[in-house]
Amino acid sequence: MILKKNKYNFFFIIIIVNWFLFWGSINVLPIEILKFGENILRSVNALRLLMPLIMATLLIIYLTVKYRKKIKFEIKYNIVFLLFIIFFFLQVLGWVNNFSLDKIYNNSHLLILGSGSVTLVLLVYISNKEHLLKYLLFISLFIIVAVSIYFLVTTFDKDTYKNLVYFYNSLLSEKNEFTFYQDPPRITGLSRNFAILNIFNICFYFYLVKIKNSFSKIFLFLIPFMSLIIWAIQSRGSILCFFLTAILVILFQRIIPYKKKLIIFLFFIIFPIFFFQFLVYKFQDNLKFLPYKSSVMENTQKVLNFEETFYTTRVLSLKDTSGRFLIWKNLLKKYDKNRIFGYGPQADRYLINKDVIKKFGSSNASNAFIYSFICAGYFGLLVFVIINYIIIQNIFKCIFKKKIFENSNLWIIQLACANLIFFLIRALVENSFALFSIDFLVVIISLSIVNSFIFNKKLLT
Numbered sequence: 001m002i003l004k005k006n007k008y009n010f011f012f013i014i015i016i017v018n019w020f021l022f023w024g025s026i027n028v029l030p031i032e033i034l035k036f037g038e039n040i041l042r043s044v045n046a047l048r049l050l051m052p053l054i055m056a057t058l059l060i061i062y063l064t065v066k067y068r069k070k071i072k073f074e075i076k077y078n079i080v081f082l083l084f085i086i087f088f089f090l091q092v093l094g095w096v097n098n099f100s101l102d103k104i105y106n107n108s109h110l111l112i113l114g115s116g117s118v119t120l121v122l123l124v125y126i127s128n129k130e131h132l133l134k135y136l137l138f139i140s141l142f143i144i145v146a147v148s149i150y151f152l153v154t155t156f157d158k159d160t161y162k163n164l165v166y167f168y169n170s171l172l173s174e175k176n177e178f179t180f181y182q183d184p185p186r187i188t189g190l191s192r193n194f195a196i197l198n199i200f201n202i203c204f205y206f207y208l209v210k211i212k213n214s215f216s217k218i219f220l221f222l223i224p225f226m227s228l229i230i231w232a233i234q235s236r237g238s239i240l241c242f243f244l245t246a247i248l249v250i251l252f253q254r255i256i257p258y259k260k261k262l263i264i265f266l267f268f269i270i271f272p273i274f275f276f277q278f279l280v281y282k283f284q285d286n287l288k289f290l291p292y293k294s295s296v297m298e299n300t301q302k303v304l305n306f307e308e309t310f311y312t313t314r315v316l317s318l319k320d321t322s323g324r325f326l327i328w329k330n331l332l333k334k335y336d337k338n339r340i341f342g343y344g345p346q347a348d349r350y351l352i353n354k355d356v357i358k359k360f361g362s363s364n365a366s367n368a369f370i371y372s373f374i375c376a377g378y379f380g381l382l383v384f385v386i387i388n389y390i391i392i393q394n395i396f397k398c399i400f401k402k403k404i405f406e407n408s409n410l411w412i413i414q415l416a417c418a419n420l421i422f423f424l425i426r427a428l429v430e431n432s433f434a435l436f437s438i439d440f441l442v443v444i445i446s447l448s449i450v451n452s453f454i455f456n457k458k459l460l461t
Contacts (some may be wrong), residue, residue, distance in 0.1 A: 025052040028443075036045075042181065053109060090377065093377075097343075136445045237429040415451050
C-alpha cells in the first residue's frame with residue numbers, strides 16, 4: 001500500500017513539474033540555448049527551453065513505446081488529442097518541404113513543445129489519474145495571475161496611471177534584465193490574461209453564491225474591476241471574446257432568475273464600461289487621446305460630453321483598424337496553391353509583406369484557421385477544423401445534455417467550457433491555440449477536463 005502511494009506521489013510530481021516546464025518555455029527562442037553560461041539570466045532562459053524540450057521528447061518516446069496499444073484501444077477517448085499531434089506532424093511535413101536552417105532554428109521547437117504537452121495529458125488519461133487535471137488548470141491560472149501582475153507593475157508606462165490614458169499603447173518596449181532579455185508581452189496578451197482570470201472569477205462567483213458562501217461578496221468588487229481593466233486596455237479581440245463568453249456564462253445559469261441575471265450582467269459588464277468612460281469625461285483635461293482621434297476630436301481643445309468620450313476609444317473609433325482583412329488577403333494570395341502541406345510552423349511571419357507589417361504592426365495571420373492553412377496546408381486546415389468541431393460538440397454535450405449549469409458542484413466543468421468558448425471566438429481574430437502558446441495550454445487542459453467529464457472519468461474525486 002505504501003509502495004503504491006509512493007508511486008502515485010512520484011507520478012503526481014512528474015506531471016506537475018513538466019506542466020510548469022511547459023509554461024516556463026513560453027516566449028523563449030532557441031537562440032537562448034547558445035547563450036547558456038553568459039550570465040545567470042541567460043542560463044535560466046536557456047534552461048527554460050532546453051529542459052522542456054528534453055522532457056517533451058522523453059514523454060513522447062515513453063508514451064509511444066509503452067502505451068501504443070492502449071492508445072489504439074481507447075482511440076475514441078483520445079482522438080481529439082491525437083488530432084493535435086497529427087496537426088503538428090503535418091507542419092513538420094510543411095517545414096521539410098520548405099527546408100531552411102533559419103526556420104528549423106527558430107520555429108520547430110514549438111511543434112515539440114506542443115506535442116509534449118498533449119502527450120502529458122494523454123499520459124494522465126492512460127494512467128487513469130484524470131482528477132489531476134483540475135490541478136493543472138489551477139496551476140495555469142496561478143501562473144497567469146503571477147505573470148500578469150508582474151508585467152502590469154514592471155512594464156506599464158507610469159504616465160498611463162497619471163493621465164488615465166487608454167492602456168492599449170502603454171507597455172514599455174525596451175528589453176531589460178527584469179524581463180529576462182525578452183520583449184514584454186503585447187498589451188493584447190495581457191488583456192487576454194485578464195479576460196481568462198475574470199471568466200474564472202465569474203464561474204467561481206456563481207458557485208459560491210449557490211452554496212451561500214459569504215466569500216462571494218469579494219467577487220462583487222473584483223469582477224467589475226477586472227472588467228474595467230479589460231475595457232481600458234482596449235483590445236477589441238479580448239473585449240469581444242470576454243463579453244460574449246461572460247454573457248453566455250451568465251445566461252446559462254439555470255437556477256438564477258432572469259431578472260437577477262440581467263442585474264448581474266449590468267453590474268459585471270456594462271457598469272465598468274460606463275464608469276471608466278465617466279472617469280475619462282471627468283478628467284479629460286489630463287487625458288491623452290492617442291491614437292484614437294475621431295471626428296469629434298478634430299479640435300483637441302474641445303470639451304467632450306459624456307457620449308463623445310466613447311468615440312475616443314479604440315473599440316468605436318472608425319479611424320483605427322488592425323488591418324486583419326488585408327493581412328488575410330495578402331497571405332492567401334501569396335500562398336502557393338500547389339503546396340499540399342504548407343510552409344511549416346509560423347510561416348505566416350515570413351509570408352506577410354513587410355509593407356503590411358510596417359503599416360499595421362502585425363506580423364502574424366491573426367486567424368487560427370488561416371494560420372493552420374499557411375503552416376500545415378490543406379490537410380492541416382482540415383484537421384484543425386475537425387478539432388474545432390469536436391470542441392464545439394463537447395461544449396454542447398456538457399451544456400445541453402449533461403446540464404452542467406444546473407449543478408453548482410460542476411463549476412470546474414463550467415469554467416473549462418467557458419475557456420473553450422473564449423478561445424473558439426479568439427481563434428477568429430488571433431492565431432490562438434493553433435500553435436504552442438498560453439492559449440494552447442489553457443485550451444488543452446480545459447479540453448481534457450471537458451473530455452474526461454463527457455466520458456465519465458473520475459475527474460472531481
